[in-house]
Amino acid sequence: MVVRGIGRDRHGRGRRGPDLLPTPLAPDGVPRDRTRGEAFDALALAVLEDLEERYDGSLPPLDLAVEEIPVLPPDWSSSRVPLGSQVAPRGPDPARIVLFRRPIEHRAESRADLAAVVLAVIVEQVSELTGIAPHELHPDYPDDED
Template identity: 50%
Template sequence: MESSLSPRRRRDRRGRGMRGPAVLPLADSGHRPPLPRSRRETFDRIMLDVVTAIDERWSDHLGLVEYAVEDAPQLPDDWDSGRVPLSSLVRGSGTTPTRLVVFRRPLEHRAADRADLEAIVLTVVVEQVAELLGIEPSQVDPRYPSDDDD
């Protein structure tokens, strides 16, 4: 029987210690990677991962492209389409770079979880880059589902 004077060595009532997503395993360097603190930071990280992979593969063909994230599109008062744009692509000319803007809030609204958000961001970016290059989206990134996958 435990003495009432001895200190308890357990960290919680079941003795498990800290658990859950706040506790990450240590990386090879012995440090934990920083967690995104907000939805915006999480989205930016997803966007950066997608854009980096695509830009590494296609930068020679794309030329100068600026990638950006905005919270939501600015829609005119008389917008009656009923559909909210997920991205915007403005082709550059001369020294003006092409600008690809992805709208965070409409994409987050469509995603059920992080994996779904990653898939949606990949789809939107790949389709815009495919339009720039004039090729099929499945050629831009192998993760994009081709018509043969049906």
């Protein structure tokens, strides 16, 4: 017995045809056809763009990168896996925020949780790069004092 994935045809190629092509109502195609990685990238980019819009260009230029998992050194002693990191600007290269998709997704139970964790990680990384407190950067940053 052969079990095929959902949305696959008998040749294993997936759905095809005009109902999946970009249209005026869905210029990027049908959202359901996004992979989990593409949906995560879009969410992370939307959070960073929202943060940059709030500061009208007063934040330093930032690049955003998404990696599947962090590469940890052999002498890593913490019991927690990092969710993100930042790379300071070097010469003409802007600062870079790196998100680790799989650990972030592992901590989120729903789409709302995923959006909250992505927001928290990006705000924390920007805070470390700029020296601005996370609560001052974004009003939706989770408050641990409650």
